[in-house]
Amino acid sequence: MAVTGKEKTVFFCTNCGNEYPKWMGRCPACGSWNTMVEKTIVTGKPNKNAGAGSIPGRKPEKLADITSAQENRISLGSEELDRLLGGGLVEGSLVLIGGEPGIGKSTLSLQIPLSCKGLRTLYVTGEESARQVKMRADRLGGDASNVSILSETNMGTIIAEAQELRPQLMVVDSVQTMYSEAIDSSAGSVTQVKEVTSMLLHFAKVSGIPVILIGHITKDGYIAGPKILEHIVDVVLQFEGDDKGPYRILRSIKNRFGSTSELAVFEMTGTGLREVKNPSELLMPMHEEGLSGTAIAVMLDGLRPFVFEVQALVSTAAYGTAQRSATGFDVRRLNMLLAVLEKRAGFKLNMKDVFLNMAGGLRVTDPACDLSVVCAVLSSNIDYALPSDICFAGEVGLSGEIRPVNQTDRRVTEAARLGFSQIYISKYSSLSKDAAEGIKVVRVADIPALVRSLFKG
Ligand code: TYD
Ligand code: MG
Numbered sequence: 001m002a003v004t005g006k007e008k009t010v011f012f013c014t015n016c017g018n019e020y021p022k023w024m025g026r027c028p029a030c031g032s033w034n035t036m037v038e039k040t041i042v043t044g045k046p047n048k049n050a051g052a053g054s055i056p057g058r059k060p061e062k063l064a065d066i067t068s069a070q071e072n073r074i075s076l077g078s079e080e081l082d083r084l085l086g087g088g089l090v091e092g093s094l095v096l097i098g099g100e101p102g103i104g105k106s107t108l109s110l111q112i113p114l115s116c117k118g119l120r121t122l123y124v125t126g127e128e129s130a131r132q133v134k135m136r137a138d139r140l141g142g143d144a145s146n147v148s149i150l151s152e153t154n155m156g157t158i159i160a161e162a163q164e165l166r167p168q169l170m171v172v173d174s175v176q177t178m179y180s181e182a183i184d185s186s187a188g189s190v191t192q193v194k195e196v197t198s199m200l201l202h203f204a205k206v207s208g209i210p211v212i213l214i215g216h217i218t219k220d221g222y223i224a225g226p227k228i229l230e231h232i233v234d235v236v237l238q239f240e241g242d243d244k245g246p247y248r249i250l251r252s253i254k255n256r257f258g259s260t261s262e263l264a265v266f267e268m269t270g271t272g273l274r275e276v277k278n279p280s281e282l283l284m285p286m287h288e289e290g291l292s293g294t295a296i297a298v299m300l301d302g303l304r305p306f307v308f309e310v311q312a313l314v315s316t317a318a319y320g321t322a323q324r325s326a327t328g329f330d331v332r333r334l335n336m337l338l339a340v341l342e343k344r345a346g347f348k349l350n351m352k353d354v355f356l357n358m359a360g361g362l363r364v365t366d367p368a369c370d371l372s373v374v375c376a377v378l379s380s381n382i383d384y385a386l387p388s389d390i391c392f393a394g395e396v397g398l399s400g401e402i403r404p405v406n407q408t409d410r411r412v413t414e415a416a417r418l419g420f421s422q423i424y425i426s427k428y429s430s431l432s433k434d435a436a437e438g439i440k441v442v443r444v445a446d447i448p449a450l451v452r453s454l455f456k457g
Contacts, residue, residue, distance in 0.1 A: 011036045014190045017228040039183070039191055071257060074168065074210065077115035080266070080275040084250060085235060086258015089169070092208040093257065094201045096175075096229060097250075098217040099239025104248050104268055105214045107136070108239075109171045111272050112212070114142030121146060122167040126153040126177030126187075140272040153187060155180040155199050167209060172200060174214040175229070190228070197232045230254055242361035248273065249362060251301075263301040280306040280418055289388070293380030296391040297372035298411040298423065299364060305407070305414040307391055309359040310369065312376035317353050328358030329373065330365070337374055337396055344400030345447045347381065368405035370396040371424060374447065375454065384455060389421040394429075400447040404429035412436055424450065 011020045014037055016030035026033050073088030082088045089095065099105050106127070113121035114137060125133055130149045137144050148165060152158050155178055162170055172178065178196040179187040186192065197213065204211045215229060217238070230236050236254040241247055251263040265276040279301075293312045298305055310329075317323065326334045334356055341347045354377060358364050371394035379386050393411045395403040404426040405411070412431060415423045416439035425431070427445040444450045 007040055009038060009040055012039055012191055014185075017190045017194065037185060037189070037191065074119065075116070076112045077119075078112070078275055080264035080277065081112070081250070084237065084252050084258075084262050084264045086255055089210045089212075090234070090257045091210055092204050093210050093234040094197075094204045094232075095210070095212045095235040095237060096197075096215050096233040097212060097237045097239065098215045100217055103239045103241065104266070104273055105239060106173050107140070107268075108250075108266070108273055109173060109212050109214060110136060110147075111140055111142070113147045113169060113171070114140050114144060117143050118146055119169055120148075120165075120167045121169045121171065122148050122150060122162055122165055123171045123173070124150045124152060124158050124162075125173045126151075127173055139270075153177050153179060155196055159199065159203055162203065162209065163207070166207075169212070170203075170209055171212045172214065174216060176216055194228060194232070197229050201232055201234075240361065240363050245361050247276070247360050249360075262304075278306075280308075280414065290385035292383045292385045293376055295372040295375035295379060295386055296388075296420075297364075297369040298391050298393040298415050299366040299369055300407055300411065305411045307415065307418060307420075308362055310372040310376045311357045311359065312373070312380045313353075313355040314349070314377055314380040315353050317351050322349075322351055323353045323355075325354075326356040328361065328363045329356050329369070333370075334373065336398070337370060338377070340396060340398060340400050341374060341377065341447065345451055347378070349377075349381070352381070366405075367395040367403075368393045368411070370394065371402060371450075374450070375424075378451065378455070382455065386454065387422075389419070390424065391415050391420045391422075392424045394424065394426045394444075396447070402426040402444050402446055402450065409435040412439060412441060415439055424453075 011023050013027035013030060013032070013035045015032045015035045016027060018027060018029040023036050027035055072091040074091065075082055075088045097105050097109060110123060110133065113119055113123065123133065130151045133149050137147070148167070150158065150161055175193050175196055176188040179192050180195045180199060183191050183195050200211050200213055213233065234256040235252065238251045238253050240249045240251060246267050248266045248268060249263055250266060252260050254260060265279040266273040267276055295310050296307050297310050298307050324331055324335055334354065338349050338354060342349050356373060371392040374396055375386060375392055393405055393408065395405055397403050408425055408429045408431050412423055412425070412435045416437065420439060422440045422442055424442045424444055427443040429443070431441065442453060444453060
């Protein structure tokens with residue numbers, strides 16, 4: 001490789017990571033002011049510091065000549081976590097675990113080596129001292145003999161130590177505290193975060209050692225501020241949930257070695273995170289009697305269905321303008337559903353406050369939950385409790401029609417397994433005979449039909 005590189009100056013926005021040839025006061029992409037920083041890059045030959053681009057000695061190979069051997073996977077000592085990763089951690093992969101501060105990222109990543117007997121692990125921490133990690137490890141219990149702690153933030157030192165130690169797993173907590181000397185900006189800036197991640201990816205790919213990288217997430221859901229990290233890493237797991245409640249949801253939002261939209265539920269206990277194997281039982285209502293304003297949805301996480309409670313409170317607006325608020329659900333979607341109820345079913349909701357909550361701190365994007373949101377709102381509006389043995393799975397369209405959702409069979413089977421006596425689905429869903437065994441399936445075509453069946457039947 002005799003190509004000599006040419007130096008070029010570019011400008012990065014430290015907010016969104018976009019690159020520009022010249023400095024600007026305001027980033028055209030994200031609109032933020034005074035966020036541009038200068039960076040010198042070398043073009044023409046692979047940049048030594050660029051990490052991912054510089055895997056040496058690679059030549060094009062014929063696709064047919066490449067053996068499709070299964071990747072080697074390491075079990076992480078937790079069935080749920082292994083399932084989320086698509087059957088264990090792939091050797092040489094870089095996994096990003098994102099989540100708000102205090103949600104349990106450090107706990108989870110320390111628990112992994114402690115619960116895997118004999119998995120030699122290097123745990124690098126830039127957030128806590130080695131003693132603090134030790135205290136946490138004592139609380140978590142397990143086998144600490146194979147875990148080495150390195151309290152360091154300089155990436156050069158970290159990689160050198162890892163190369164010497166050659167662990168079977170490396171954990172880096174967190175990407176925002178690490179820095180590379182090759183870059184002239186402070187730890188946590190977009191360019192540093194990007195560089196640190198690329199270095200770790202390169203390290204993982206060349207050494208075959210899997211790396212778990214922790215990243216803080218801002219309130220608006222971006223990992224490390226910009227979304228750019230998600231493109232670099234192999235797997236992105238995101239921690240969600242209410243940090244005051246005991247339950248945490250770990251969701252896979254990107255996985256180069258398995259399916260996404262899988263999720264695992266954990267419970268934070270005094271001695272660390274405990275996996276919850278059957279989330280349905282946990283998210284089921286806590287009350288025996290039906291209460292108005294609740295409806296049960298059957299949602300799907302990856303291929304696994306589970307049920308949870310949707311709660312709504314509809315009350316007369318106290319100050320003229322109605323408030324709408326949703327926890328765990330898109331508030332624009334809620335507004336749309338309320339507009340549909342108003343227009344297609346004649347419910348006067350424009351002067352009402354509507355509050356919506358998904359049980360267990362769950363964040364829901366499955367459109368099949370529409371039907372239970374609508375039912376919870378209607379139930380609260382007229383203060384009529386729905387029977388507690390009914391559940392729902394259907395999408396609501398703009399003209400008030402109830403639309404079929406994917407995997408109806410699985411949802412119906414799960415509802416029957418959990419002892420529900422009725423499930424409401426779209427009139428147009430296709431359903432196999434076997435799935436409907438032991439449960440009454442009520443098919444509804446639109447909102448007026450739903451209201452007739454539920455409230456006037
Ligand atoms: P932590 O893993 O430090 O969060 P993060 O790394 O995502 O910032 O977890 C912090 C919370 O977990 C903290 O509020 C204390 C609680 N916790 C427990 O309840 N039990 C435990 O065994 C541990 C280690 C932490
Ligand atoms: Mg932490």
